Amino acid sequence: MSDDGVLLVIGSGLRYYREYLVESVHRRAVAAGLRTVLLNNLTPTWQTRYFDEITVADVFDPAVMAATARAVAARHRVVGLLCWDEPLVLTAGELAAEFGVPGLGLGGVHACRDKHRTRALLTAAGLPQPGFAMPADLAEARAAADDIGYPVVVKPRALGASIGVVLAHDPGEFDAAYAVASSASAVDQGVYGARVIVEGYADGPEVSVDGAVHKGEYTPMFLARKHSGEAPYFEEVGHVVDAADPLLADDALTDTLTRAHAALGVEDGVTHAEVRLTARGPVVIEVNGRVGGDLIPLLGRVATGIDSGEVLFDVATGRRPELTPTRRAVAGIRFGVPDHDCVVRSVAVPADAPGLVTAGPMVEPGTTLRLPPGGYLARHSFVVCAADDPPTCEQRLDEAAARVVVTADPVDPPERGAVFEMPAGLLDTDA
Known part of the structure; x- marks a missing residue:
């Protein structure tokens, strides 16, 4: 093993979604005297200017990812590990724990990735949560929906981007919703794949909050107001980030998110939490163990000046991130x-x-x-x-x-x- 310290990045992501993050991470790594290593599933093109070493491997196969990352760790002293691609986060988090570098933690990464575990832990912590169940088949799912009470949401256990998430207002809509969620969940071959969750519908506007966790201490960075497509689906069609959003000063929201991260056992990292603003207060829908998608981190930087790439680098290498906004603007995206x-x-x-x-x-x-x-x-x-x-x-x-x-x-x-x-x-x- 060489003595040089390296930052290991697993999966670069799509160029238009993630290059601005890669650029910031690279800049901070150079300033810190760290080399950068990328594990990616395709032959690199634009990535070459940001990484000192690139290994091409099927990172979507957990065994291949782990073996390739361990080979890097055998050649270099890994001092930090970054991953922001949802299908890769679980194995990457396990590797961070194995290498002894900052990360979500074994408990934290599994709690974020498994939506059923998220619900159970948040409910046990006394946070407002809808009723939920993980049925084995359609008959059990129908019974669960009746017990929870309509309307209900049917969703895959571990997918992201609202894929396969469907609202059913009554029993007449339920079977079709269950079929859609089941079909979508079947593509996930991970440890939490091919299962469906039924849960009560939390009515109210939906927001997302990107936040940083350093040694278990949670701090929100910026908040996005979400625009969704037509019901009964929940696909995002746009987001707006306002540096002066009054929700950033809402004690109930901050307290809910802080308690949620503690309940899930998140240790270090950047998270993307989705919250419904219901009549009974904020309800956490899920906490993703990564930065937001849909260019939300770019919106956050334009609106607030907070650079998620720099924050990612800091928490991954054990540094306390600087989260003070330097701008006061509004930025939005429309798909x-x-x-x-x-x-x-x-x-x-x-x-x-x-x-x-x-x-x-x-x-x-x-x-x-x-x-x-x-x-x-x-x-x-x-x-x-x-x-x-x-x-x-x-x-x-x-x-x-x-x-x-x-x-x-x-x-x-x-x-x-x-x-x-x-x-x-x-x-x-x-x-």
């Missing part, structure tokens, strides 16, 4: 979603618009986009805008999104019984 299943022929995004920060296409020509329940993350583009206040930001997002030009051909829905495929946008599949 372009088709009205129907289609094959995309071309996407053109605006180069200029009021308050435009960035915009980009999210698919290549020839990509088939399918809306729920036949598919998820049917996004052809995104626009990010900034402003001084939320109404102006929303207006600018409307204007920028209206300038996106898409040509596409409609396609028939998938055949009944077709195997659900994981959306490419959830994985690191860019070339």
Whole structure:
């Protein structure tokens, strides 16, 4: 083993979603005198400028990921480990514990990844939670829904991005909802895959909070107001981060999140918590053991000045992060979603618009986009805008999104019984 310290990153993620984080991590590593090593599933392209060493391996196979990471640890002194891709977080967290470097902790990473365990731990800690059950089959699921009381939400036990999450208002809608969630959960071959959870519906606006945990101490960084697509599904179509959001000063919300992280046993890391603001107070829906997706960390940086990449580096290497906002602005993102299943022929995004920060296409020509329940993350583009206040930001997002030009051909829905495929946008599949 060489004596040089390295920061190990597992999975770079898609370029348009994660390069800004990689850039910040690389900058901090250089300043700290650390080399950077990446384990990635594809031959690197844009990643080469940020990493001193890159190993290509199937990181989506836990055994392969672990063996490859251990080979790195045999060559180098690993002083920190980072991972922000949801399917990889569990094994990466276990490796951080094995290597003795800061991480979510074994208890914390399993509690975040397993939504059933999340519910059980938060309920035991006395936090407001909906009724929940993890049935073995449809008959048990029907009985659980009756016991919990409608409306209920049916969801995969361990998937992210609201894939397979469906609202059922009554028994007449339940069987179809259960079938959708079951089909989606079957693609997850991990330890918590292929199971479905039934839980009571927590009514109220939904927000997400990205926060940092250092030696068990939780601090919120920024909050995003979520915009969802049409019911009964919960796909995110946009987010808005306001540095002056009054919820950041809400003691009930902060206390709920602090208690939730303690109950889950999170030790060190950056988390993305989703919360419903119900009539009985904040209800934690889930805590993800990673930074937010959907470019939320970029929105947070534009709005508050807090750089999630720098925070990630700090907590992964045992440093107390600096979380004081340096800006007071508003930033939002809007995703372009088709009205129907289609094959995309071309996407053109605006180069200029009021308050435009960035915009980009999210698919290549020839990509088939399918809306729920036949598919998820049917996004052809995104626009990010900034402003001084939320109404102006929303207006600018409307204007920028209206300038996106898409040509596409409609396609028939998938055949009944077709195997659900994981959306490419959830994985690191860019070339």
